[in-house]
Amino acid sequence: MDSNSIWLRRTLMSGISRRSVLQGLGTAGLAAGLSLPLAGRAAAADPVTLRWWSPQASPDQLKMYQTQIATFEAAHPGVKIAFEPTSDEGYPAQLAAAFASKQLPNIVTHLPSFAAQNYYGQGLLEPMDDVIKAIGEDKYFPGANDVYKTADGHYCGTAIGNTAADMLWLRKDLMQKAGVDAAPTTWDELRTACQKMQGGGIYGAPLPYGLNSMTSLIFIGFIHRAGGQIFSPDLAVAIDSQPTYDALEFYKSMREFCPPGATNYSWGESLTAFVSGATATGIYAGRVLANVTSQNPAIADSVTCVTYPTISKDVASWTFNDFPSVFIPKDIANMAETKAFAAFLFEPKGYVPQLLAAPGHVLPVLKTIAEDPTYLADPIIQKYKAEVNLMAGAAAAGKNLGYETDKHKPNLKANEIIASNVIAELVQRVVLNGEDAKATVGDIAKKLEGLMKA
Amino acid sequence: MTIAASQHRTQNPLERRYALLGVLLIAPTVLILCAVIVYPLISAIYLSLFSIYTPTLKGSWVGLDNYVQVFGSSGFWSALGTTVTWTVGTLFLQIVFGVAMALLLNQNILFRSLARSLVLFPYFVSTVVAVLIWRWLFNDLYGILSHLLIQFGVVDMPVDWLGKMPNAMASVIFVGAWKFFPFVVIAVLARLQTIPEQLYEAATIDGAGVFGRFFDVTLPQLKDVLTIVILLRTIWDFKEFDLIYLLTGGGPVNNTRTLPLIVYQQAFGLNQMGVAATYAVAMMLVMLAFMLIYLYRARRQSP
Numbered sequence: 001m002d003s004n005s006i007w008l009r010r011t012l013m014s015g016i017s018r019r020s021v022l023q024g025l026g027t028a029g030l031a032a033g034l035s036l037p038l039a040g041r042a043a044a045a046d047p048v049t050l051r052w053w054s055p056q057a058s059p060d061q062l063k064m065y066q067t068q069i070a071t072f073e074a075a076h077p078g079v080k081i082a083f084e085p086t087s088d089e090g091y092p093a094q095l096a097a098a099f100a101s102k103q104l105p106n107i108v109t110h111l112p113s114f115a116a117q118n119y120y121g122q123g124l125l126e127p128m129d130d131v132i133k134a135i136g137e138d139k140y141f142p143g144a145n146d147v148y149k150t151a152d153g154h155y156c157g158t159a160i161g162n163t164a165a166d167m168l169w170l171r172k173d174l175m176q177k178a179g180v181d182a183a184p185t186t187w188d189e190l191r192t193a194c195q196k197m198q199g200g201g202i203y204g205a206p207l208p209y210g211l212n213s214m215t216s217l218i219f220i221g222f223i224h225r226a227g228g229q230i231f232s233p234d235l236a237v238a239i240d241s242q243p244t245y246d247a248l249e250f251y252k253s254m255r256e257f258c259p260p261g262a263t264n265y266s267w268g269e270s271l272t273a274f275v276s277g278a279t280a281t282g283i284y285a286g287r288v289l290a291n292v293t294s295q296n297p298a299i300a301d302s303v304t305c306v307t308y309p310t311i312s313k314d315v316a317s318w319t320f321n322d323f324p325s326v327f328i329p330k331d332i333a334n335m336a337e338t339k340a341f342a343a344f345l346f347e348p349k350g351y352v353p354q355l356l357a358a359p360g361h362v363l364p365v366l367k368t369i370a371e372d373p374t375y376l377a378d379p380i381i382q383k384y385k386a387e388v389n390l391m392a393g394a395a396a397a398g399k400n401l402g403y404e405t406d407k408h409k410p411n412l413k414a415n416e417i418i419a420s421n422v423i424a425e426l427v428q429r430v431v432l433n434g435e436d437a438k439a440t441v442g443d444i445a446k447k448l449e450g451l452m453k454a
Numbered sequence: 455m456t457i458a459a460s461q462h463r464t465q466n467p468l469e470r471r472y473a474l475l476g477v478l479l480i481a482p483t484v485l486i487l488c489a490v491i492v493y494p495l496i497s498a499i500y501l502s503l504f505s506i507y508t509p510t511l512k513g514s515w516v517g518l519d520n521y522v523q524v525f526g527s528s529g530f531w532s533a534l535g536t537t538v539t540w541t542v543g544t545l546f547l548q549i550v551f552g553v554a555m556a557l558l559l560n561q562n563i564l565f566r567s568l569a570r571s572l573v574l575f576p577y578f579v580s581t582v583v584a585v586l587i588w589r590w591l592f593n594d595l596y597g598i599l600s601h602l603l604i605q606f607g608v609v610d611m612p613v614d615w616l617g618k619m620p621n622a623m624a625s626v627i628f629v630g631a632w633k634f635f636p637f638v639v640i641a642v643l644a645r646l647q648t649i650p651e652q653l654y655e656a657a658t659i660d661g662a663g664v665f666g667r668f669f670d671v672t673l674p675q676l677k678d679v680l681t682i683v684i685l686l687r688t689i690w691d692f693k694e695f696d697l698i699y700l701l702t703g704g705g706p707v708n709n710t711r712t713l714p715l716i717v718y719q720q721a722f723g724l725n726q727m728g729v730a731a732t733y734a735v736a737m738m739l740v741m742l743a744f745m746l747i748y749l750y751r752a753r754r755q756s757p
Contacts, residue, residue, distance in 0.1 A: 093722030099509030124509055210617065211705030261594030263617020263706055278595045419723035428707040454726060
């Protein structure tokens with residue numbers, strides 16, 4: 001009997017029907033249903049410890065996680081939750097080692113959807129269908145879990161949030177000073193705006209040129225915003241095309257508006273550059289709002305965002321959404337408790353404060369939460385209502401390498417492609433080394449083919 | 455009948471018992487060595503003959519294909535060149551800084567004991583902390599290094615220390631030297647304190663100046679300890695991972711990507727454990743070759 005069946009059996013044996021637990025009581029009911037098997041556990045000598053991994057671990061977020069953990073532990077005596085931070089750059093290695101050594105976390109949150117697809121494709125994850133049902137499918141925004149659908153008809157994970165990760169952040173005060181009347185919508189306009197705003201110790205933009213995942217993820221967006229793609233819908237390598245050359249040319253032309261150290265920038269440095277006021281524009285998700293409010297309130301009233309410009313008005317906007325996920329490794333101990341905790345994470349009392357630990361950064365995927373008065377009453381959400389709504393819309397329509405367009409098959413190799421840094425290598429070779437774009441793109445296309453075959 | 459067999463038969467029971475006791479006493483050490491050295495070594499060689507997906511550790515036999523792939527790729531040779539550049543560069547600076555500091559700390563200077571303790575600080579501080587400190591120092595927008603250079607009019611714009619060649623390699627080599635030179639100081643200082651003072655007196659009477667005394671007395675006396683230090687530090691620097699990974703991640707454009715970084719990326723980024731093991735075995739062979747050449751030359755030169 002697999003652990004899932006044990007979970008269901010325990011729930012049924014507790015005298016509460018699964019249907020009533022899942023639909024009637026929702027996540028609270030799931031926790032209540034779990035409380036009976038756990039009640040027995042309370043008397044048992046060995047407490048259960050669930051390990052929770054997440055790369056979203058700023059001090060404010062950690063504080064909220066601890067509150068959620070304390071609430072869950074209080075409701076489930078004998079169950080302890082140990083939170084362990086991972087990182088956007090480090091998780092592939094940490095999870096690979098964890099899977100190989102079978103020293104697995106019970107639950108992993110906030111990793112990109114393509115990571116979940118990748119691990120599920122290798123038979124390493126538990127389907128999340130019952131957790132989604134426990135949370136309430138009807139509570140999600142339509143299509144919120146589409147990126148988690150698998151070839152075998154299950155869900156490899158569920159969305160814990162949306163992120164519009166590559167919004168163009170602007171300083172209205174600097175725009176006004178430089179005579180930039182409107183937010184740029186095309187690359188030419190952006191370049192001109194950066195040129196006008198650069199000066200007096202302020203650079204135009206903090207675009208990443210480092211050999212890291214941020215450069216890869218961000219540059220993929222630029223290829224799409226030039227009208228191109230990395231793979232065709234049936235996942236043949238399609239990077240060797242004019243839009244990629246155009247994107248490289250633009251990215252190269254922006255180098256003079258970026259700080260010298262942008263050649264080594266990742267998410268943290270890029271964010272700090274804009275928040276500290278060192279750059280006139282930024283490229284990041286909603287964490288900018290909280291950071292500006294707390295770290296540089298002097299510019300807080302001037303900050304706004306738009307979707308990142310495209311090569312021309314004819315090319316539609318493309319927003320990078322990493323679709324922060326929740327997934328559960330297969331064959332872990334204490335599956336019932338883990339699933340109960342996964343569902344518990346979406347309970348409004350904990351989920352709302354968790355989202356508000358970085359308001360506007362991880363956006364709600366539950367309609368019920370997006371309309372929750374407590375969520376809407378947050379001062380930052382209130383102050384930047386237009387920006388948050390814009391990000392919510394952009395993120396909802398957002399895509400990533402695992403899911404480039406609605407027509408694309410899920411790319412189960414996206415995780416390895418990002419970890420290989422081949423896209424970042426393309427940027428560095430063309431922009432920093434000045435290598436021929438066509439030859440380099442051809443070389444990178446071969447590397448991508450190799451990665452897809454590996 | 456061999457001589458050994460004949461001797462074995464002539465051993466009395468007490469001697470045989472002593473021999474057995476010897477084997478029993480040495481057995482735990484041999485077993486531990488097998489567990490921590492022989493097993494991982496054989497395991498790495500074994501893994502290198504397979505194509506293995508890291509998270510599941512499942513794979514298929516590929517024989518020597520991984521070796522053909524690795525030795526046939528430009529990535530391996532380029533990373534080997536980078537590893538040698540890093541190792542030679544940082545080792546050279548470590549030896550120069552280390553010997554110079556040891557000579558200074560061997561003098562009767564003020565607060566010598568305190569200085570001897572403080573000089574060990576870089577070696578004891580965690581690599582992660584050291585890298586964080588240096589990354590801040592190197593930061594283009596807020597780093598003190600660029601700030602000072604601009605203040606003194608040396609440069610007009612902040613210097614890109616980590617994202618541009620040759621700056622990135624030079625920075626990594628320098629931080630490596632800063633981090634690890636105290637090891638040289640400890641070893642050399644200990645040896646300096648045992649050099650007989652009469653040798654210096656005799657050299658002075660013979661008219662040797664400061665440099666003469668250093669090259670004719672001190673350096674020959676340090677030769678043995680420096681041989682060991684260079685041997686150990688070469689091994690350690692050749693396989694250094696965390697400092698380089700955290701400082702540059704191997705960039706720009708793989709220009710600071712040493713072999714250990716490739717092993718890590720293959721094993722845990724690309725999930726190709728078999729190829730990673732092949733790189734690791736290749737690294738071991740290269741290091742072994744260097745060590746044998748070095749030891750052979752060192753032995754030939756010794757009187």
